Amino acid sequence: MNPDVQADIKDLDGTLSSIEAVADVPALRQEIDELSEQAGRPDLWDDVDAAQKITSRLAHAQGDLRRLDDLRGRLDDLPVLYELAEEEDDGSASSDADNERAKLRREIASLEVRTLLSGEYDQREALVTIRAEAGGVDAADFAEMLLRMYLRWAERHGYGTDVYDTSYAEEAGIKSATFAVHAPYAYGTLSVEQGTHRLVRISPFDNQGRRQTSFAGVEVAPVVETTDHVEIDEKELRVDVYRSSGPGGQGVNTTDSAVRLTHIPTGIVVSCQNERSQLQNKASAMMVLQAKLLARKKQEEQALMDSLKDGGSSWGNQMRNYVLHPYQQVKDLRTGLEQNNPSQVLDGEIDDFVEAGIRWRMQASDA
Structure with a gap:
């Protein structure tokens, strides 16, 4: 040989x-x-x-x-x-x-x-929230593209998912969506996807066919377990109930079963409308809120650790560009990884980006 x-x-x-x-x-x-x-x-x-x-x-x-x-x-x-x-x-x-x-x-x-996923919450399941940011209807459409990308990624791996809430935009796409990925290490794996994603393309919503840049934000939190101490005082919550709605604002339920929780001290707002009963939606919304509060606590602890280091951490918020015009490319701004087939990436083939992100994070934490 x-x-x-x-x-x-x-x-x-x-x-x-x-x-x-x-x-x-x-x-x-x-x-x-x-x-x-x-x-x-x-x-x-x-x-x-x-x-x-x-x-x-x-x-x-x-x-x-x-x-x-x-x-x-x-x-x-x-x-x-x-x-x-x-x-x-x-x-x-x-x-x-x-x-x-x-x-x-x-x-x-x-x-x-x-084997690189050894953080405190890395083996947890994940809660992912996607929000349309700057860019109007293109941003809402991009947010929906990212939602499909992550759901397709989970499907490819055989991971179960639950979409807890989808807020549809008026013309096209979504304002926001929150979903869970039920798999060990889902949080550690997907946490490197957190940040601002940027899309450049000829807008299908522009009559003059101009190039448009739009943004969507991805937030990832670990699912809360019974061992976590995330206490929420009911007095610090505002609970709103409303009818579930679908694309274009059409009603999908005849009762006020959807629930929106506002955590007054932090301003965090979560919603759930995928269950039929108000009680079930409130329980799911409470679980999402606890996860977001746990993630905030983790971020505050990390920020404190970073402040003790010289120069602090340079994670940066904008993390990936998806360019569909004038050329075809997806590029991660942290790792430098590039791929020239955006359609495959947006169809859920993101493992190379995720793996490169995990390795990059490990090197950044060791620096």
């Missing part, structure tokens, strides 16, 4: 072994056994919330183990592929082995990113 190929396989083996050590494969197998036992109990669904957490965690743990076992099996088979290609002097088989090695390198590098 070519010495360079041998060295590369050895390097891949070292990286995968490190990932397996961090994942603690024996403990993962034990957790799956314990969760499988819990999932098999006849009284499992007596507590629906607990049952959903158990089955969701079991599915994700089994998925993680399958992925690790698959990568290990394929990597162990790789030297055999090269030996067979050499024995048969088959250029096509050698090319197949090279392709498999390149594919393994990409997949192992992608999995390695998970």
Whole structure:
């Protein structure tokens, strides 16, 4: 076997072994056994919330183990592929082995990113809020494009999502939307997407076909768990109820079931209208509010830490450009990563940007 190929396989083996050590494969197998036992109990669904957490965690743990076992099996088979290609002097088989090695390198590098998620809330599920900013109707349309992008990303990975609230703009697009991503490490993964996203294109809403620049903001918060101490005084809340509405302001419910909560001390406003009952919507809105307050607390603590460092942190607010005219490009302003197929990115293929963002954040925190 070519010495360079041998060295590369050895390097891949070292990286995968490190990932397996961090994942603690024996403990993962034990957790799956314990969760499988819990999932098999006849009284499992007596507590629906607990049952959903158990089955969701079991599915994700089994998925993680399958992925690790698959990568290990394929990597162990790789030297055999090269030996067979050499024995048969088959250029096509050698090319197949090279392709498999390149594919393994990409997949192992992608999995390695998970080991960098070690923040306090990184393993939590995520709550994502998207808001239209400057740019009028184009900004509202862009916000809806980003909403679809993240929902498609979650769908590609098999992650469950719940859209809690969508505020539609009058002409097109959305003013804002809040949704949850139900997957371990969703917060740590998506938190690097927080910031201002910028779109440049020929506006489909401009009769003169002029180029328009518009902006949308993305906010990511960790889902609150029972161990968190996020107390909200009812006296500090204003509760408004109203009828749910759809695109163009059309009513989608005949009762005042939608709920808007305003946290007076911070000015944070959250809404929920996806449930049929006012009580359910209030409970969901309260969960979103708690998550936002937890995220604010985390940001304040980070700001304090940054203020103690020389020069502070330089995260910057504007983080990614999507250019559709006069050329096609998506560029991350923090990592410098560029892709020349915006349609793929806006269809949810954002893993390269997310992984680069996580690595960039790790390097920035170590600086």
